[in-house]
Amino acid sequence: MEKKNTEITPRDVDFAKWYNDVIAAADLVDYSSVKGSMIIRPYGYAIWENMVNILDKKFKITGHVNVQMPMFIPESLLNIEKDHVEGFAPEVAWVTQGGENKLEERLCVRPTSETLFCDHFKKIIKSYRDLPLLYNQWCTIVRWEKTTKPFLRSREILWQEGHTMHATEQEAKEETLRMLKVYEDFQKNYLAIPVITGKKTDKEKFAGAEETYTIEAMMYDGVALQNGTSHYFGQGFAKAFGIEFLNKENKLENPYQTSWGTTTRMIGGLIMVHSDDYGLVLPPNIAPIKVSIIPISIDDEILSVVKSYTDALEEKGITYIVDKTDKSPGYKFAESEVKGYPIRLEIGKRDLLENKVTLVRRDTREKIVLDKSDVLKKIDELLIEIQHNLYNTALERRNSMLYNNVQSYEELTDIAKNKPGFALVNWCGNRECEDKIKDDLGLKSRCIPFGLEIPDGKCVVCGKDATTKIYFGKQY
Amino acid sequence: MEKKNTEITPRDVDFAKWYNDVIAAADLVDYSSVKGSMIIRPYGYAIWENMVNILDKKFKITGHVNVQMPMFIPESLLNIEKDHVEGFAPEVAWVTQGGENKLEERLCVRPTSETLFCDHFKKIIKSYRDLPLLYNQWCTIVRWEKTTKPFLRSREILWQEGHTMHATEQEAKEETLRMLKVYEDFQKNYLAIPVITGKKTDKEKFAGAEETYTIEAMMYDGVALQNGTSHYFGQGFAKAFGIEFLNKENKLENPYQTSWGTTTRMIGGLIMVHSDDYGLVLPPNIAPIKVSIIPISIDDEILSVVKSYTDALEEKGITYIVDKTDKSPGYKFAESEVKGYPIRLEIGKRDLLENKVTLVRRDTREKIVLDKSDVLKKIDELLIEIQHNLYNTALERRNSMLYNNVQSYEELTDIAKNKPGFALVNWCGNRECEDKIKDDLGLKSRCIPFGLEIPDGKCVVCGKDATTKIYFGKQY
Structure with missing residues (x-):
C-alpha cells in the first residue's frame, strides 16, 4: 500500500x-x-x-x-x-x-x-x-x-x-x-x-x-x-x-x-x-501545493463535496491538488506524504454519512476527523499551526545541538567526535588556530555570531587571549 | 530643454x-x-x-x-x-x-x-x-x-x-x-x-x-x-x-x-x-510604469495633490513614477517621453488655481487639461484607448504595406526594390524558386499564411502550377 x-x-x-x-x-x-x-x-x-x-x-x-x-x-x-x-x-x-x-x-x-x-x-x-x-x-x-x-x-x-x-x-x-x-x-x-x-x-x-x-x-x-x-x-x-x-x-x-x-x-x-522517513515535509508558506484532496472513491456525491472545497480554496487563494486517479487510497496517501503537501483532506463515503471528513497534518501525521462544514476554518488554522510547529521543532532541535559553553580543546574534541552540532569557543583570531581545528577535528568556523562575540576565556587552541567567540561545526 | x-x-x-x-x-x-x-x-x-x-x-x-x-x-x-x-x-x-x-x-x-x-x-x-x-x-x-x-x-x-x-x-x-x-x-x-x-x-x-x-x-x-x-x-x-x-x-x-x-x-x-522620434512608446498593457507624475514645482501644496493621486493609483494597482528631482520641467517631460510612459500627469501651480491639471498621452502627444477630480477616471480610459490606438495604428500601417495581389515577377521585383513590406505570391512549392527570390531580390519567405493559402495563379517565379500562396519580405 x-x-x-x-x-x-x-x-x-x-x-x-x-x-x-x-x-x-x-x-x-x-x-x-x-x-x-x-x-x-x-x-x-x-x-x-x-x-x-x-x-x-x-x-x-x-x-x-x-x-x-x-x-x-x-x-x-x-x-x-x-x-x-x-x-x-x-x-x-x-x-x-x-x-x-x-x-x-x-x-x-x-x-x-x-x-x-x-x-x-x-x-x-x-x-x-x-x-x-x-x-x-x-x-x-x-x-x-x-x-x-x-x-x-x-x-x-x-x-x-x-x-x-x-x-x-x-x-x-x-x-x-x-x-x-x-x-x-x-x-x-x-x-x-x-x-x-x-x-x-x-x-x-x-x-x-x-x-x-x-x-x-x-x-x-x-x-x-x-x-x-x-x-x-x-x-x-x-x-x-x-x-x-x-x-x-x-x-x-x-x-x-x-x-x-x-x-x-x-x-x-x-x-x-x-523532512522525515515518509518523504518531504514542506512549510505551508513555501509549499507549492498546500492541500491535497483525496476522494476515497470516485462518485458523484464525493466529487460534488470535493468541488465545494476546491471552489472555496480557490477563492481563498489556497493552492490544492485533487487526486482523481484510479490508484488505491493508500497509495494516494503515501504519495501525498512523499510530496510533503502540508494538509491532506480525505473524503470517504462512510465519513460523509455522518457529515464528517478527515484532515491529516503532514508535520505530525495527526488525523483529525471533523464536521464537513468546519474544514475550511480548520485548514486556515492548520496552515499557520504547521508553519509554527515546523519552525519550533527545528529551533528546539538546533538549540539542543548548540554547545555554547565549551571551555577546553578536550571538550571541543569530544564534540567533534561524538556530538553533532555547533560549538561556540573562545578564539584568538589567528588563522593557525582556525586551521588546526579544521585539520585535527574536521570542524570549520561557521561565524562570529551577532550578540555572542565577547570572549570569556582564553583561545581554545593556543591558550592566548581570545579576541572573540566563534562557532565551529561540520558543513555541507 | x-x-x-x-x-x-x-x-x-x-x-x-x-x-x-x-x-x-x-x-x-x-x-x-x-x-x-x-x-x-x-x-x-x-x-x-x-x-x-x-x-x-x-x-x-x-x-x-x-x-x-x-x-x-x-x-x-x-x-x-x-x-x-x-x-x-x-x-x-x-x-x-x-x-x-x-x-x-x-x-x-x-x-x-x-x-x-x-x-x-x-x-x-x-x-x-x-x-x-x-x-x-x-x-x-x-x-x-x-x-x-x-x-x-x-x-x-x-x-x-x-x-x-x-x-x-x-x-x-x-x-x-x-x-x-x-x-x-x-x-x-x-x-x-x-x-x-x-x-x-x-x-x-x-x-x-x-x-x-x-x-x-x-x-x-x-x-x-x-x-x-x-x-x-x-x-x-x-x-x-x-x-x-x-x-x-x-x-x-x-x-x-x-x-x-x-x-x-x-x-x-x-x-x-x-516608438517614434521622441523615444520609446510602450503599450500600457506591457509598460512597467503606466503613469509618470511630474510636479512642475516642488512645494507642499503640489506634493499633497501628488500624494492623493499616488494613493489612488496604488489602490488601483496602476504603476507610476514621480519625478521629484530638481531637473527642469522640460527635461522631465522629455525624459518621460523618452521612456515611453503611456501617460504623463503634469501638476502645476497655475493650473491648480483653477483646479486643473494636465494629462499628456505618449502615443499622440495630445495634451488634455482637465478638472483635478476627473484625472483617475480619465487615466483608466486613456490606458485602454492608448492600447487600442497603438494596435490600430500598427495594423493600419502594416496593412498599407501588404501587397496581396502580386501577379508577376516584375511586380515582385518592383516591391523588393521600391516598396517596403510583404508580398503575397503564388508559389510552386519548389526550393529553387524560393532561393531565386532570396538571391535576386533579397526577400525571404515569411510564411504560408493561414486562410490565404489557396493559389489563384501560376508560380510567380517559374510559371508552373502554384501549390500555395506565400508571403515574402525582408527580415531582421
Missing part, C-alpha cells in the same frame, strides 16, 4: 542515502547526461519559483531592481581583482571555441558576477546622484565542483546575486546587513528554518570581500548549511576597476560596494531540516 | 541609427566587454519581466509546468538527431576546459534544449499515463552570431522554450497550434502588435522539425520580425533518442513532440513597431 514511502531509507540509518531517496521519491530532481549538473523537475522547480517570487518582492520593497548581465566573463576581466581571481579561477568552466573559430581570448562561464557588474558600473556611475545603485540578478552560475550532491553542490547553480554601489562606507555596510536580515527573515518566516547570523573569518570570507556575513542553518544531523551570504567589499573592486564618482564636495571618489546571494541550495536545507 | 530627445536620430532619416538611439536614450541596454552580449538594464529588464509574468500565466493556464535543464550539452548528445546538429553545431559556443582540466568530451552551451529534454523524457516516459508532458523552461541560450544588434540578434538570448510530448499525432499538432495562438494573442493584446500567422517553408523551418509555425510581425520600416515560433516534431527526436511509451493497447510506441519559443527579441519588435 505505502509503495513510495517504503523506498526511503530511514533518516537515522543513513542520512545521506535518506536525503537522496527523499529527493527521488518526491520527484524533485533527475540526474542528467551532463556530469555534475542536475535537472530540476517541475515539483522541485515550483519550490524554487516560490522562493524567487517571495525574495524578489522583498528585494523590490527594499529598492532593488533586476538586471541581466552576460553569462561569460573574458579572462582579462576576471583577472582584474587579484583576490577574486585567485578564489574563482581554479573552479570555472572555460569557453575556448565559438562557432567554427577558436576564440582569441577564452571566456569563463560566470561563477559570480562582481567583475561584470563593475565593468558596467564604471560606465554608468558618474556622480553621487547616480548612487546608490541597487541591482539584483536572477541567473545560473557555474562552478566546476569535483563532487556534487543535488541542491547542495552542483556544477550549475540557480541563484540571485545582489550588487550594490554606495556613496559612503556607512551606507554600504548598512546595506550588507539589511540584506542579511532580509535573508534571515525569509528563512524564519517562509522556510521555517532558524539561522545563526554572524561574520565569517578572513579565511572563510568571499574572495575579494572585506567582510562576509552569513546565515548558518543546522541540518537534522547537526551539520551546517551556509544558506546565504552578504558581502561588504569596501572600495576594493571599485579601485581595481577604476570606478569613480563626483561626490557632493565635487571630488572624485571610489564608491563602496556590496553583494549578496542565495541559491537553490536552500531547497536542500528545507529537506534536511524538516 | 528637450535634452534627451534631441539625441535621437529621426526615424525616417536612418532607421537603424534611430533604433539604437532609442535604446540608448531609454536606458534599455548597455554594451558589455563580452563581444556580442548585451547588458539588459533595469528598465529593459522590467519590460522582459512583464513579458515573462504574462506569458508564464498563460502557459500555466494551458497546463504547462516549468523545469530547469542543464545549460551544457555534451557533443555526443547534440549529435543524436542529424538535422538538428547540422542546423546548430556551426553556431554554438564550446566549453573545453573545466577547472584545471581539459574535458574528455567538449560541451556546448545550449543553443536550444530539445536534446536535453529528450534525454530526460527517455527516462521518465513509460506509459500513456505519463502523457502529455507539458514542460516549459525560462533560461538563457547562446548562439555564436557574427553580427549582433540589441534584442534582435545577440550571442546570448533570454527566452522560454516549451517542450511537450503527446500520445498522438493529433494532440501534438493541436498543441503546436494552441501555443502559436497563445503567442498571437499575447502580441495583439499586450504588445499591440498585429502578426501574420502561418507555416514556414521546409527551407525556413527549425532544424529537426516536421513543421514550423510562426508569428510574423512587420516593423515600421516594412521589414519582418519573426516574433515567435511553434514546432511540430512528429516522432523524429523520439525515434533518434529511443523514447517509447506503452500505449492503451499495451504496445510500445514513440510519442509525438512539440517545442515553441519566444525571446527578448520581442522587445526589439515593440520598439520598431511603436
Whole structure:
C-alpha cells in the first residue's frame, strides 16, 4: 500500500542515502547526461519559483531592481581583482571555441558576477546622484565542483546575486546587513528554518570581500548549511576597476560596494531540516501545493463535496491538488506524504454519512476527523499551526545541538567526535588556530555570531587571549 | 530643454541609427566587454519581466509546468538527431576546459534544449499515463552570431522554450497550434502588435522539425520580425533518442513532440513597431510604469495633490513614477517621453488655481487639461484607448504595406526594390524558386499564411502550377 514511502531509507540509518531517496521519491530532481549538473523537475522547480517570487518582492520593497548581465566573463576581466581571481579561477568552466573559430581570448562561464557588474558600473556611475545603485540578478552560475550532491553542490547553480554601489562606507555596510536580515527573515518566516547570523573569518570570507556575513542553518544531523551570504567589499573592486564618482564636495571618489546571494541550495536545507522517513515535509508558506484532496472513491456525491472545497480554496487563494486517479487510497496517501503537501483532506463515503471528513497534518501525521462544514476554518488554522510547529521543532532541535559553553580543546574534541552540532569557543583570531581545528577535528568556523562575540576565556587552541567567540561545526 | 530627445536620430532619416538611439536614450541596454552580449538594464529588464509574468500565466493556464535543464550539452548528445546538429553545431559556443582540466568530451552551451529534454523524457516516459508532458523552461541560450544588434540578434538570448510530448499525432499538432495562438494573442493584446500567422517553408523551418509555425510581425520600416515560433516534431527526436511509451493497447510506441519559443527579441519588435522620434512608446498593457507624475514645482501644496493621486493609483494597482528631482520641467517631460510612459500627469501651480491639471498621452502627444477630480477616471480610459490606438495604428500601417495581389515577377521585383513590406505570391512549392527570390531580390519567405493559402495563379517565379500562396519580405 505505502509503495513510495517504503523506498526511503530511514533518516537515522543513513542520512545521506535518506536525503537522496527523499529527493527521488518526491520527484524533485533527475540526474542528467551532463556530469555534475542536475535537472530540476517541475515539483522541485515550483519550490524554487516560490522562493524567487517571495525574495524578489522583498528585494523590490527594499529598492532593488533586476538586471541581466552576460553569462561569460573574458579572462582579462576576471583577472582584474587579484583576490577574486585567485578564489574563482581554479573552479570555472572555460569557453575556448565559438562557432567554427577558436576564440582569441577564452571566456569563463560566470561563477559570480562582481567583475561584470563593475565593468558596467564604471560606465554608468558618474556622480553621487547616480548612487546608490541597487541591482539584483536572477541567473545560473557555474562552478566546476569535483563532487556534487543535488541542491547542495552542483556544477550549475540557480541563484540571485545582489550588487550594490554606495556613496559612503556607512551606507554600504548598512546595506550588507539589511540584506542579511532580509535573508534571515525569509528563512524564519517562509522556510521555517532558524539561522545563526554572524561574520565569517578572513579565511572563510568571499574572495575579494572585506567582510562576509552569513546565515548558518543546522541540518537534522547537526551539520551546517551556509544558506546565504552578504558581502561588504569596501572600495576594493571599485579601485581595481577604476570606478569613480563626483561626490557632493565635487571630488572624485571610489564608491563602496556590496553583494549578496542565495541559491537553490536552500531547497536542500528545507529537506534536511524538516523532512522525515515518509518523504518531504514542506512549510505551508513555501509549499507549492498546500492541500491535497483525496476522494476515497470516485462518485458523484464525493466529487460534488470535493468541488465545494476546491471552489472555496480557490477563492481563498489556497493552492490544492485533487487526486482523481484510479490508484488505491493508500497509495494516494503515501504519495501525498512523499510530496510533503502540508494538509491532506480525505473524503470517504462512510465519513460523509455522518457529515464528517478527515484532515491529516503532514508535520505530525495527526488525523483529525471533523464536521464537513468546519474544514475550511480548520485548514486556515492548520496552515499557520504547521508553519509554527515546523519552525519550533527545528529551533528546539538546533538549540539542543548548540554547545555554547565549551571551555577546553578536550571538550571541543569530544564534540567533534561524538556530538553533532555547533560549538561556540573562545578564539584568538589567528588563522593557525582556525586551521588546526579544521585539520585535527574536521570542524570549520561557521561565524562570529551577532550578540555572542565577547570572549570569556582564553583561545581554545593556543591558550592566548581570545579576541572573540566563534562557532565551529561540520558543513555541507 | 528637450535634452534627451534631441539625441535621437529621426526615424525616417536612418532607421537603424534611430533604433539604437532609442535604446540608448531609454536606458534599455548597455554594451558589455563580452563581444556580442548585451547588458539588459533595469528598465529593459522590467519590460522582459512583464513579458515573462504574462506569458508564464498563460502557459500555466494551458497546463504547462516549468523545469530547469542543464545549460551544457555534451557533443555526443547534440549529435543524436542529424538535422538538428547540422542546423546548430556551426553556431554554438564550446566549453573545453573545466577547472584545471581539459574535458574528455567538449560541451556546448545550449543553443536550444530539445536534446536535453529528450534525454530526460527517455527516462521518465513509460506509459500513456505519463502523457502529455507539458514542460516549459525560462533560461538563457547562446548562439555564436557574427553580427549582433540589441534584442534582435545577440550571442546570448533570454527566452522560454516549451517542450511537450503527446500520445498522438493529433494532440501534438493541436498543441503546436494552441501555443502559436497563445503567442498571437499575447502580441495583439499586450504588445499591440498585429502578426501574420502561418507555416514556414521546409527551407525556413527549425532544424529537426516536421513543421514550423510562426508569428510574423512587420516593423515600421516594412521589414519582418519573426516574433515567435511553434514546432511540430512528429516522432523524429523520439525515434533518434529511443523514447517509447506503452500505449492503451499495451504496445510500445514513440510519442509525438512539440517545442515553441519566444525571446527578448520581442522587445526589439515593440520598439520598431511603436516608438517614434521622441523615444520609446510602450503599450500600457506591457509598460512597467503606466503613469509618470511630474510636479512642475516642488512645494507642499503640489506634493499633497501628488500624494492623493499616488494613493489612488496604488489602490488601483496602476504603476507610476514621480519625478521629484530638481531637473527642469522640460527635461522631465522629455525624459518621460523618452521612456515611453503611456501617460504623463503634469501638476502645476497655475493650473491648480483653477483646479486643473494636465494629462499628456505618449502615443499622440495630445495634451488634455482637465478638472483635478476627473484625472483617475480619465487615466483608466486613456490606458485602454492608448492600447487600442497603438494596435490600430500598427495594423493600419502594416496593412498599407501588404501587397496581396502580386501577379508577376516584375511586380515582385518592383516591391523588393521600391516598396517596403510583404508580398503575397503564388508559389510552386519548389526550393529553387524560393532561393531565386532570396538571391535576386533579397526577400525571404515569411510564411504560408493561414486562410490565404489557396493559389489563384501560376508560380510567380517559374510559371508552373502554384501549390500555395506565400508571403515574402525582408527580415531582421
